[in-house]
Amino acid sequence: MQEFLLLIRNEVTPKSNLSPEQMQHHIEKIGAYLKQLAEKGHMKSAQPLENEGVILSYKNREIIDGPFNETKEVISGYYHLLAKNLDEAIALAKKDPRFEEGIWRIEVRPIKKVEGIN
Amino acid sequence: MQSIHTMTENQKKETRRLAAHFFRNEYGRLVAVIAHYLGGEHVETAEDIVQETLAKAVSHWEIKGIPKNPKSWLYATAKNLTINVLNRKKHHRTYISIKTKEAFPTNKLEFSEEVIEDGLLRMMFATCHPSISEKYQIPLVLKILSGFSIPEIADAFFTSNETINKRLVRERKQLRKVDFDQFFEKDIQPRANNVLKTIYLMFNEGYFPSRKNQIIRYDLCLEAIRLVKLLNGSTAIQDKTNCHALLALMYFNCASFKSRISKKGTLQTLKQQDRSLWNMKLIQMGVQHLRLLNMAQETSKFALLATISANHCMAQSFEATNWNEILSLYDRLLLLEDSPITHLNRCVALAYVAGNLKAIMELNKLKGETIIDNYYLFHLTLAELYQKEGENTMAEGAYRKALELAQNSRDTLLIEKKLYKIVPI
Numbered sequence: 026m027q028e029f030l031l032l033i034r035n036e037v038t039p040k041s042n043l044s045p046e047q048m049q050h051h052i053e054k055i056g057a058y059l060k061q062l063a064e065k066g067h068m069k070s071a072q073p074l075e076n077e078g079v080i081l082s083y084k085n086r087e088i089i090d091g092p093f094n095e096t097k098e099v100i101s102g103y104y105h106l107l108a109k110n111l112d113e114a115i116a117l118a119k120k121d122p123r124f125e126e127g128i129w130r131i132e133v134r135p136i137k138k139v140e141g142i143n
Numbered sequence: 144m145q146s147i148h149t150m151t152e153n154q155k156k157e158t159r160r161l162a163a164h165f166f167r168n169e170y171g172r173l174v175a176v177i178a179h180y181l182g183g184e185h186v187e188t189a190e191d192i193v194q195e196t197l198a199k200a201v202s203h204w205e206i207k208g209i210p211k212n213p214k215s216w217l218y219a220t221a222k223n224l225t226i227n228v229l230n231r232k233k234h235h236r237t238y239i240s241i242k243t244k245e246a247f248p249t250n251k252l253e254f255s256e257e258v259i260e261d262g263l264l265r266m267m268f269a270t271c272h273p274s275i276s277e278k279y280q281i282p283l284v285l286k287i288l289s290g291f292s293i294p295e296i297a298d299a300f301f302t303s304n305e306t307i308n309k310r311l312v313r314e315r316k317q318l319r320k321v322d323f324d325q326f327f328e329k330d331i332q333p334r335a336n337n338v339l340k341t342i343y344l345m346f347n348e349g350y351f352p353s354r355k356n357q358i359i360r361y362d363l364c365l366e367a368i369r370l371v372k373l374l375n376g377s378t379a380i381q382d383k384t385n386c387h388a389l390l391a392l393m394y395f396n397c398a399s400f401k402s403r404i405s406k407k408g409t410l411q412t413l414k415q416q417d418r419s420l421w422n423m424k425l426i427q428m429g430v431q432h433l434r435l436l437n438m439a440q441e442t443s444k445f446a447l448l449a450t451i452s453a454n455h456c457m458a459q460s461f462e463a464t465n466w467n468e469i470l471s472l473y474d475r476l477l478l479l480e481d482s483p484i485t486h487l488n489r490c491v492a493l494a495y496v497a498g499n500l501k502a503i504m505e506l507n508k509l510k511g512e513t514i515i516d517n518y519y520l521f522h523l524t525l526a527e528l529y530q531k532e533g534e535n536t537m538a539e540g541a542y543r544k545a546l547e548l549a550q551n552s553r554d555t556l557l558i559e560k561k562l563y564k565i566v567p568i
Binding site (some may be wrong): 033043044045046047048049051052054055059060063071072073076087101102103104123 | 160162164165166167169170197198200201202203204205206207208210290291292294295
């Protein structure tokens with residue numbers, strides 16, 4: 026089994042226009058997907074991120090905390106998954122029902138491992 | 144690998160299902176309790192806080208799964224947001240004098256069942272207050288208490304988002320004038336009856352949508368039932384007769400939901416319906432409420448209507464319907480409410496008891512009344528009676544009049560079919 030980090034990107038406020046009933050529908054659809062990931066032993070952890078924070082960068086010999094929301098898109102959370110290989114990880118990510126709504130982008134990255142050290 | 148397994152176990156526990164309409168339900172409860180603390184004139188702010196709370200929940204749960212106790216998760220979040228708003232307001236007040244409740248100690252903010260129930264009751268009373276025009280009460284109830292979005296309300300009433308928005312703005316202004324806090328023991332009963340009246344209209348809008356080709360708006364009917372159940376559960380209301388009566392009526396009417404529409408999507412008359420599709424569980428629930436009601440002495444409009452529905456639900460077949468009993472119930476209803484619609488419904492029963500001609504005679508007496516003369520169902524009923532008596536010319540005229548007045552394709556289709564039987568073109 027290999028580990029993967031899935032970075033979830035979406036727009037800053039994508040869900041504010043949904044009605045309570047639609048929100049529930051959305052959550053339940055995704056709940057079923059998450060449950061499946063967990064039951065099949067793929068889900069190691071998952072966390073949402075707040076829509077705030079800073080981006081630090083080094084410029085002219087000093088660290089500046091640049092404007093955070095430069096783009097409409099932010100990383101809103103991550104999944105830490107276990108999968109056989111990159112193909113399987115991609116296949117799992119593709120099943121995310123949020124793709125049907127088109128408000129979702131996922132970056133799938135294998136976590137680097139060096140044999141005998143980690 | 145051990146740690147991975149325990150992790151998966153935890154995750155499993157975290158992904159649960161939510162109760163049906165959980166978000167919609169909690170929306171109303173939270174708005175009610177927050178408005179209770181912010182003051183009735185800030186209902187809109189309360190709605191914004193709740194919408195933000197739900198959006199926060201979604202962005203959290205869509206990654207972590209649904210938490211073990213979603214309710215307390217929502218309440219904690221809503222409480223924090225409310226405290227922020229209250230603090231901001233306190234700050235504001237030193238500059239602008241907005242009329243608010245006296246500075247509220249935020250540590251006293253309590254979202255207990257008791258406070259929520261109380262807030263809900265006040266909100267129901269306020270949204271169904273007689274100073275708010277009757278036809279605008281339903282959108283207001285749907286928005287504030289039921290968490291329907293503006294497009295959902297517009298859809299339920301077959302109108303545009305703009306229209307609903309305008310109505311809501313106007314009625315919210317009126318709502319600000321309604322005193323949320325002052326109501327006395329003696330006001331509770333009449334106010335509760337106002338709420339029931341509004342909910343009954345809401346149910347009917349779902350049951351017989353007046354416009355467009357939507358057969359039954361289940362959602363509205365179910366929401367109406369949920370709201371009456373809420374009222375029925377309130378300890379502040381002593382006399383639950385009307386609650387039980389309306390619940391019984393709604394359960395009986397909902398029982399035939401499945402058989403009211405044919406496979407082709409057309410509305411089925413009572414006679415055409417397949418009674419084996421009727422929902423026995425709902426009929427049982429109706430019966431239970433009706434039993435509680437029979438202990439009460441007084442008869443009300445809802446009680447009579449529920450008993451009429453019960454008679455239809457209990458009949459093994461259309462032919463086995465106890466029309467005598469139904470007619471006498473309509474007679475009693477007329478004593479309470481002498482409306483043309485009640486007369487019209489009574490005449491249907493009268494035709495089975497005393498013959499079609501007698502019913503036709505009675506119906507023709509109503510013709511002068513503009514409300515009934517402009518109602519397609521009046522002419523449709525008349526047409527059917529004429530047809531049964533072989534008076535095809537009279538029947539045709541009445542069918543054409545009904546066709547002229549019908550407002551949706553569901554009704555026109557039904558009438559055209561009947562007309563075709565006597566005048567095949």
